[in-house]
Every structure is written in structure tokens, then in C-alpha cells.
Amino acid sequence: MQELLHQHLKKFADVKDVEFNELIKFFELLKMKKKEILLAEGQLCRRNFFVLKGCLRMFFIKENGMEQTTQFAIENWWMTDNLAFLQQQSSSFAIQAIEQSEVLSISFEAQEEMLSQFPQMERYFRKVYEKSFAAAQLRIRYINDFSREQLYHHFALLQPAFLQRIPQYMLASYLGFTPEYLSEIKKKHFGK
Amino acid sequence: MQELLHQHLKKFADVKDVEFNELIKFFELLKMKKKEILLAEGQLCRRNFFVLKGCLRMFFIKENGMEQTTQFAIENWWMTDNLAFLQQQSSSFAIQAIEQSEVLSISFEAQEEMLSQFPQMERYFRKVYEKSFAAAQLRIRYINDFSREQLYHHFALLQPAFLQRIPQYMLASYLGFTPEYLSEIKKKHFGK
Numbered sequence: 001m002q003e004l005l006h007q008h009l010k011k012f013a014d015v016k017d018v019e020f021n022e023l024i025k026f027f028e029l030l031k032m033k034k035k036e037i038l039l040a041e042g043q044l045c046r047r048n049f050f051v052l053k054g055c056l057r058m059f060f061i062k063e064n065g066m067e068q069t070t071q072f073a074i075e076n077w078w079m080t081d082n083l084a085f086l087q088q089q090s091s092s093f094a095i096q097a098i099e100q101s102e103v104l105s106i107s108f109e110a111q112e113e114m115l116s117q118f119p120q121m122e123r124y125f126r127k128v129y130e131k132s133f134a135a136a137q138l139r140i141r142y143i144n145d146f147s148r149e150q151l152y153h154h155f156a157l158l159q160p161a162f163l164q165r166i167p168q169y170m171l172a173s174y175l176g177f178t179p180e181y182l183s184e185i186k187k188k189h190f191g192k
Numbered sequence: 193m194q195e196l197l198h199q200h201l202k203k204f205a206d207v208k209d210v211e212f213n214e215l216i217k218f219f220e221l222l223k224m225k226k227k228e229i230l231l232a233e234g235q236l237c238r239r240n241f242f243v244l245k246g247c248l249r250m251f252f253i254k255e256n257g258m259e260q261t262t263q264f265a266i267e268n269w270w271m272t273d274n275l276a277f278l279q280q281q282s283s284s285f286a287i288q289a290i291e292q293s294e295v296l297s298i299s300f301e302a303q304e305e306m307l308s309q310f311p312q313m314e315r316y317f318r319k320v321y322e323k324s325f326a327a328a329q330l331r332i333r334y335i336n337d338f339s340r341e342q343l344y345h346h347f348a349l350l351q352p353a354f355l356q357r358i359p360q361y362m363l364a365s366y367l368g369f370t371p372e373y374l375s376e377i378k379k380k381h382f383g384k
Contacts, residue, residue: 014216030350031383059350060333060337062336062337063337068333068337070332070333070336071329081329082322082325082326082329082330083326083327083330085310085326086322086323090332092330093329115315119311119314121316122311122314122315122318123307123311123318125318125319125322126314126315126317126321129318129321129322129324130274130317130321130327131278132272132276132321132325133321133324133325133328134274134275135275135279136325136328136329136331136332137262137263137273137275137285137328138275138284139272139332140262140328140331140332141237141260141262141284141285142334142336143335144254144262144368145252145254145255145260155249176336189338
């Protein structure tokens with residue numbers, strides 16, 4: 001199962017088998033039940049997560065008490081509250097498994113140590129964060145430009161795998177819809 | 193003036209003077225007049241920009257024909273359309289100097305070459321993108337949670353230097369206000 005991380009590292013950086021066998025020791029394998037909380041809002045954010053199997057979501061509680069989902073992560077995706085992780089402070093978000101999941105978890109100290117022992121991991125994380133930031137930049141464009149219905153179609157086009165896996169009310173929260181409105185749009189979209 | 197980049201590199205990575213003298217050769221110095229366009233929307237995004245002096249903004253034209261500003265960059269900040277730069281494709285954004293500015297510009301090919309010749313730059317860019325992504329993650333939270341007035345106060349708190357430098361109508365566009373509404377909020381904020 002950890003082989004998934006190895007493959008992902010190799011896509012972006014030169015990591016030999018013998019090196020992977022060393023650097024995997026910095027990680028801890030977590031098995032999460034559906035709905036289990038990995039990180040609570042307000043809790044010290046000590047760890048970064050890589051999804052081997054399953055699906056995570058990131059959310060926060062809005063001033064009006066509603067949950068707002070802001071990100072999903074499936075296999076091969078990293079997830080943490082990056083600012084809180086960098087500054088080792090309390091998190092502005094919660095992270096929850098929305099399926100039974102397996103996750104590699106690494107502490108801030110272990111990640112720093114891994115980066116100093118394996119400098120090729122700088123290249124790997126440079127590419128991971130570069131792509132993440134690029135996606136966030138575009139997302140801010142879409143939020144500013146698209147109608148809610150266009151946001152749905154765009155999401156369906158770019159992330160079809162998510163549509164099947166994510167519960168409707170969470171997808172609605174991510175897109176800023178009511179579940180009823182999402183259901184109407186889906187009917188239109190699939191012509192049912 | 194290029195010394196500003198050197199100082200910024202040293203904050204995040206180990207770059208010696210003799211190395212800086214080599215890697216600065218990958219950059220080109222651009223002097224921009226106020227309102228000059230560095231990158232047009234739809235143009236092939238070949239270059240990444242580091243601000244030595246002045247201020248840039250990133251914007252796009254909305255479906256309704258209005259300009260929407262999505263980012264600003266002052267001294268020590270990098271700016272490009274990151275996805276278009278990575279994929280060497282046409283840009284979804286335009287970049288404009290909003291003051292007389294001096295900018296270091298580097299092409300995609302030169303940046304790749306610099307990274308392979310100076311691996312410590314991987315660490316530098318890993319940290320730059322990590323922080324950029326962390327800020328974008330929080331920004332998506334604020335967009336989803338804050339009223340427009342709260343967004344203004346938050347911006348004023350975190351980025352006071354920008355308030356003095358950025359024309360009112362651009363700040364209004366960034367925050368999703370009309371210029372009139374921004375003017376009302378500013379009067380309240382400064383108690384005038």
C-alpha cells in the first residue's frame with residue numbers, strides 16, 4: 001500500500017528503492033474509519049497527511065454554525081492546514097475521513113528531518129506545492145467568475161471521480177449550494 | 193537592486209555570494225511604467241516575475257466584461273499564472289504594473305536550468321510555494337466565511353502597506369466591492 005507514495009515520489013523526483021525504504025520510516029500508517037476526525041479545528045496542527053486509500057475532506061465551522069467544506073483529498077493527495085502546520089499552531093480547519101481510509105502521517109519535525117537527509121524531497125515538495133498553489137490560483141478565478149451552476153459543471157468535468165464518491169450534502173457545501181439545489185442541477189446535468 | 197533577491201534567497205536557502213552571481217544571470221531586469229502590461233490574458237505564459245520595486249496586480253476579464261483583480265505583488269513577491277507557466281500554455285490572467293516597477297523576469301527553461309544547476313533553489317521555491325499555497329487555503333476560508341466588510345478589515349490588518357499604495361477601484365475589485373461601498377467602509381474604519 002505504501003508503494004503508492006513511492007510511485008508518487010518517483011513521478012516528481014529521483015528517489016531510489018533503498019532511499020524510499022529509509023524515508024518511509026518517517027511516516028506512520030493510520031487506518032481511519034468513515035467519519036473519523038484526523039484533525040480538529042483549533043487543535044495544534046502537528047501532522048501532514050498523504051492518502052493511500054479512501055477520501056478526506058477539510059472543513060471549518062462558519063460563523064452561522066454551518067460546516068463549510070473547502071477541499072477534498074483522494075489517493076495520492078496531500079492534506080493539512082498548511083499555515084498551521086508550518087507555524088506549528090492551532091488549525092483553522094478540521095480534517096475528516098469520509099470513507100474508510102488509509103493515510104500516511106508525518107510530523108513537522110520528521111518532515112524537516114526527512115528534507116535534510118533526502119534533499120531530493122525538496123524537489124518533490126516544490127512540485128507538489130507549486131501545483132497546489134497553481135490550482136488554488138485558478139480556483140479563486142472560478143469562484144469570482146462562475147455561476148454556481150457553472151462551478152458544478154466545471155467540477156464534474158475536472159473531477160469526475162469525486163462525483164461518485166462524495167456524499168451529496170458535502171459536495172453541496174463545497175460548492176456553496178443547498179443540497180436541494182445541487183440535486184436539481186444534477187438532474188439537468190445528467191438529463192434525468 | 194538585485195540584492196533584494198539575494199537577501200530573499202538567503203532567508204529560505206543556503207545561497208553563497210559566488211552562487212548568486214551565477215544564478216542572477218538566468219534573470220532579465222525589466223523596468224515597467226505604471227499601467228504597463230507584463231502578461232496579457234490569453235498570451236503564452238513564458239515567464240515568472242520577482243518584484244524588486246513597485247507593485248503588480250493580477251486580473252482577468254469577467255464574463256460580464258468587468259476586470260476582476262485576484263492578487264497583488266509588492267517587493268519580494270513572486271507572480272505569474274502558475275498553471276500556465278508550468279504547462280507553458282496561454283494565461284488565464286493578465287499581469288500589470290500599477291506603479292513604476294522593476295522586476296526580475298525568468299523564463300520557464302531558465303528556471304528549470306537554474307534548479308538543476310543550483311539544487312538549493314529547490315528548497316527556496318519549495319518554501320515560497322508552500323507559503324503561497326498556505327495563504328491561498330486560508331483565503332478560500334475567508335471568502336466563504338467573512339462578510340465583505342470583514343474582508344476589508346482583515347485585509348487592512350494583514351496588509352496595511354497595500355492600503356496606501358493600491359488605487360481604490362482596484363482594491364474594491366479585489367474585495368468584490370463597488371468603489372462607492374469601499375469608500376463608505378473606509379470612512380467607518382478610519383472614523384472619518
